[in-house]
Amino acid sequence: MxxxxxxxxxxxxxxxxxxxxxxxxxxxxxxxxxxxxxxxxxxxxxxxxxxxxxxxxxxxxxxxxxxxxxxxxxxxxxVLFPLRLSPDRDLELEKLTEGRVMAFSHEVVPDYLRTKPEPEVEERVQMMSVKASSMAPDTTQKQLTNLNKITANLLDTISVPSASDEREKDSSLKNALPQTSSQQDTNLLIGAITKGHRLLRPEPQSPMVVGPQMGQMQPQMQQQHPHKLQMPGASMGRMPSAIKTNIKAAATSHPYQRP
Structure with a gap:
């Protein structure tokens, strides 16, 4: 059981x-x-x-x-270990291994249940380890430097684009259409039309103020330059306006006159 x-x-x-x-x-x-x-x-x-x-x-x-x-x-x-070894043919084992293993014998077990490399491979690895440990540090450093240089050159060769890639890039740039619009300018125009962005408003004109000094200077100017104070329409023969005007004094037109 x-x-x-x-x-x-x-x-x-x-x-x-x-x-x-x-x-x-x-x-x-x-x-x-x-x-x-x-x-x-x-x-x-x-x-x-x-x-x-x-x-x-x-x-x-x-x-x-x-x-x-x-x-x-x-x-x-x-740990995997065999429970029974037999040189006889095992049909169930042959079915499980698809005909690769006919019997679980002493010849098959070392190959299929091996947890270490084969003796020949293990011996060669050990020889290489002994050779590496017996080398001088300077020699090891020189070999490492040379290996790094070779690796760097290979990486540069792989990363640098080839001549065909450069030709394809140049042809694609030549075939590209020239730029005929600017998104920034388009946005500025839309903002100016819709919201008036960056548009200058006209400055309000200051009204002319006539003071007492200007009233005193007008008679003097008339005496000194009488010909310069003529209306431009008088000498040019200005056509009379078709619009009739009725000018009244401010005292008579005021609706709230004092008695």
């Missing part, structure tokens, strides 16, 4: 099932894309290729998001 599963074990089973489902979808997409590359490469267009890459990228991102969720337990805290 098996012991009842704990809450953590149930959560692990649910998370693994969901992860297996996502990985299976990703595997089917990769298999279909490889089949088209091998058998239908003559009819595949560039937009179709980009569409396939977009599907694969979205599926990979969904797997990453699933691994980062709070419901997914930390898989690196668990």
């Amino acid at each position: 098996q012991a009842p599963q704990t809450k953590e074990e149930k959560q692990l089973d649910i998370s693994l099932d969901e992860l297996i489902y996502k990985v299976r979808e990703l595997k089917q997409s990769i298999a279909g894309f490889i089949y088209k590359l091998e058998n239908e490469y003559q009819h595949i267009s560039w937009p179709n290729m980009m569409e396939h890459f977009g599907v694969l990228s979205s599926q990979l991102n969904s797997v990453k998001r699933l691994l980062k969720t709070s419901k997914m337990p930390l898989l690196r805290n668990y």
Whole structure:
């Protein structure tokens, strides 16, 4: 009789099932894309290729998001080890692995349940680590400087636009229509017409005041320059006006006369 599963074990089973489902979808997409590359490469267009890459990228991102969720337990805290090894053919294992693994034997287990690199790869990594630690600091700094220069040159080459891009930009500027209007001027005209913005009002003319000094100066001016005080219409033969006027004295026209 098996012991009842704990809450953590149930959560692990649910998370693994969901992860297996996502990985299976990703595997089917990769298999279909490889089949088209091998058998239908003559009819595949560039937009179709980009569409396939977009599907694969979205599926990979969904797997990453699933691994980062709070419901997914930390898989690196668990250890996977075989319960039974047998050189005989296992039909259930063959079905689960789609014919890749026929039997769970001593030859297969080190490859499929490996948590460290292969011995050859591990040996080469160790040799490179020893070589890097034995180098002098000056030599290491020079190599880092050279690597930074090469990287900077590559970035400059990639970021600088090519000659074709410059030609396309120049042609687009030449083909562009010249500007025939100004939004700022249009707004100023609309504001002036509708609300009178920035329009100068005429200054009111000050009335002429005739004082006692002006009254004294008029007889003197008449004596000195009698010909300059003539009305301009008298010498030019001005036509009489058709409008008749009736001028009355202010004393007689006042409606409220005093007795």
